Amino acid sequence: MNNLYDELRFNKCAAALLDHWMNLRAPGTICPDKKDFMPMKMGKYLPDVFLAEWVDEDHVIIRVAGTRTADVTRRDTTGNNLLDNSIPGNKHILQEFYQKMRTGQFAGVSKHRLSRAARPTNAIGLQLPLLDADGHANFFVGVIKAGLLETSEQVGQADNENFAGVITVWHTNLSVQEAPIEIKLG
Numbered sequence: 001m002n003n004l005y006d007e008l009r010f011n012k013c014a015a016a017l018l019d020h021w022m023n024l025r026a027p028g029t030i031c032p033d034k035k036d037f038m039p040m041k042m043g044k045y046l047p048d049v050f051l052a053e054w055v056d057e058d059h060v061i062i063r064v065a066g067t068r069t070a071d072v073t074r075r076d077t078t079g080n081n082l083l084d085n086s087i088p089g090n091k092h093i094l095q096e097f098y099q100k101m102r103t104g105q106f107a108g109v110s111k112h113r114l115s116r117a118a119r120p121t122n123a124i125g126l127q128l129p130l131l132d133a134d135g136h137a138n139f140f141v142g143v144i145k146a147g148l149l150e151t152s153e154q155v156g157q158a159d160n161e162n163f164a165g166v167i168t169v170w171h172t173n174l175s176v177q178e179a180p181i182e183i184k185l186g
Contacts, residue, residue, distance in 0.1 A: 008107055008172055013048040013143040014126040018107075021128045021141065030174050031104035034130035034139045039064070048145065052082055052127070054138040059083065060098050072114070072123045072146045090167045097169045104129045104137035106171040113166065114146060121146050128174075 005022075009015035020041055024032035042049050047068035053061050060082040070076055082098075083091050101108045108127045125144035129137035 005107070005172065005174075008109065008126055010109075010124060010126070011145055011147070013045045013145055016042060016045045017049065017126060017128065017141065017143050031129050031131050031137055034132055037130055037141055045143065048143045050077070050142050050144065052140045052142065054098055054102055054140070057095055057099075060094070060140075069144055072144050087166075093167055093169060097171075098140070100171050101127065101129050101140060102137050104131060105173060105175045107174055108140070109170050109172070111168045 005018060008018050021032060021037075024036045026032070037051075039046055039049055039051075047066040050065040050069050051063045053063050055061055058081075062077045062080050062082060065073075065076060065078045083094055097108050097110065100106050106129070109125065110127070111122055111124045114121045114123055123144055123146050125142050127140040127142035130139040130141055132138045
């Protein structure tokens with residue numbers, strides 16, 4: 001199979017989460033149920049996983065945060081509101097980000113520069129929707145990792161403190177299924 005979600009496999013953690021999430025989906029569905037997500041199945045990537053819940057347009061609460069998420073956030077964020085953790089100019093971006101994922105049809109990716117890193121560093125995260133007991137995508141399971149900025153990303157940004165904290169987000173449509181690869185026989 002040629003996986004149309006390959007752009008979401010930007011690191012090993014994201015690939016492991018995506019594969020686990022995809023295996024939970026019932027035939028003919030886009031989004032799995034939260035009750036079916038078992039964090040322990042993430043194996044060695046469990047410390048990179050977090051679970052957030054949409055409460056309302058001003059509150060997306062981190063319900064559980066793996067121990068390695070603190071490597072990025074520099075603190076345990078369990079119980080924190082993701083919308084309060086962002087700089088004020090990002091709040092509306094994040095509200096729209098979660099609104100779109102609440103349809104259950106989109107994965108979300110976020111990327112931002114870490115301001116207190118010794119070297120130019122990005123945090124990149126993948127979040128996938130999970131359905132609550134009523135069938136609404138009000139939960140999001142995700143992973144977040146820090147990594148050095150690519151050389152092209154550093155140009156003009158290495159000394160720019162205004163860049164730190166600016167978030168970039170995008171979505172991938174999950175309703176697109178895997179497409180078969182053409183097989184050519186000798």
